[in-house]
Amino acid sequence: MNTNKKIRWGIIGCGNVTEKKSGPAFNKVPNSELVAVMRRDSVKLKDYAQRHHVPLTFTNASDLIHCDQVDAVYIATPPHLHAKYAIEAMKAGKPAYVEKPMAATLEECVEMNQVSMETGVPLFVAYYRRALPGFLKVKSLIESGEIGKPMRVYVELFQHHSSEKYSEELPWRVIPEMAGAGLFYDLGSHTLDYLVYLFGPILKVGGRAENVRKLHEAEERVHGAFCFENGVEGEGRWMFDANYEDFSDKIVITCERGEIHMSTFQFTPIQIVKDGKVVETMDYPRPEHVQQNLIQTVVSALLGEGNCPSTGMSAMNTNWAMWSMVKQYYTDKK
Template sequence: MESVQWGIIGCGDVTEVKSGPAFAKAPHSSLVAVMRRDARKAADYAQRHNVPTWYTDADALINDPTVNAVYIATPPDSHADYAIRAMRAGKPVYVEKPMALNAAECEAMNQVSRETGVPLFVAFYRRALPYFLKVKELVDSGVIGQVRSVSIQLNWPPNERELGPQAGWRVSPAISGGGLFHDLAAHQFDFLEFLLGPIESASGITRNQAGLYTADDIVVGTFEFASGVLGTGSWCFTVNPEQRIEQTQLVGSTGKITFSFFENFVITIDTAAGSETITVPFPEHVQQPLIELIVTDLRGRGKSPSTGETGARTSQILDWIAG
């Protein structure tokens, strides 16, 4: 494949800045078609992003001969269906995270990829972002010695978008596979496996304490890496703003690294020599570094760090913890 010509199924909010423009900015890549069920919104997106073709039917986009790769940016409940249809049509797929509703759906997607030989990638873009690659560089350098444990802490106040009768899909388990834990912890576990190797077991407790929506709003979990590193995590989405915190700590034999998955660009290293902070900003389009690697992979000139196989592992961990 000399040039990758993308079509997007589901051109919603995530595609406005995070991903959509990157398909046109990545070398040897272009965005040639978009699909959304609402014709007015599809046409508006195409006009604003200079996309030549728009559709209201997914099959029409998949079968468009100018489209040779498909990005699926719908909610998780339709990921498996669209991905399988695209792969059976011979079109490589890049699918948003979480990869699907559960590990079983992920395996079905990977099975079709194996049967057809059509590549499948997942939008765990932190595997390619400079900020997170810096965290990996620090760990690999041995600056904190041998990693002993991981601690994730995320306490956020309720988001107005997720409340009331018009609550978003992220807090509807039938659409998202869970709640905000599934949406956010997916990024965390995927990167931690990229950083420290496979997680071989995990368990947890989930509850809905505040009753603001149907999904669980608090999760606590434990997990163990094949290397012997142990991890704990707590996620609560109904605290007061004053209690807001989001940080992950890697505790090593000679120091610790503290970093953020979602809220700042600062990495703090604490050792016997003192404390040091490093700032690494995100790029304008956070998915662009990964998209560029996927394009390189599809052109036979490299490998993407995020695939259907790695994405499925994350869904398995979510299933272990949340059921």
């Protein structure tokens, strides 16, 4: 790694997630710089590099990984390629920061962590809610004991996905071979990982999944029950074929002396509820670049000036929990 106390980043897979959520943040974080991007489509690659002022471009991932001007690699491909590129990067001595979910399979997560331990090269995962102010505020509320010990958590995410979206080419998020499962892996992972951050690893899981519309092979509904290390019991319902009017995005944490109401994706105001009444409301709007705070912790960790709360070891538990909920569905399909 270079010695000028600046981390020079390369991105593999500069798609939509990198346009605003993450890409610009690599230049806005102190001691960080985006110097290279890779995409197979040379026309889209050139367009991205010009718009984001990135000097180096590659159509081959290995060329970016082994470029002497790149210190660390951000992997923003579909999940089925996370392990391949992260492992190659770590074996080349380059820290890897991968999109979520960590990988398409639990076995790939295990292999990625094993390579990280064997090489001593860090591995981070983009569960950025672990570094956002509103989500950190909820963590501090729980740890302070202000509304008593947490006992239960309920999660609900209902989204509408019309059949028109699947009338032509299927998006990778509903192709299990690429995504690991369906939209549950893409979206449900955010909530589950955040809850792991609050309550510790998930130790027990039960669940079922189904696909009613049969527009693709992936599950569209998941119902899970889980228990965390600290004894908190959880229930989650995810539905990606709901009616428009049934849209829902909520997390309800029940404590001894009240509840915390919040959302995963909508950035609605956080509410403290006691005896059925809202007694406090806290507003934490969506930041311009939602990954910036977490990227800052990654850069600090790489410079030996801090720690990142989202690593390959913490992220693997989320993959295990999700697979435990959908495993029977995919086993039955074989």
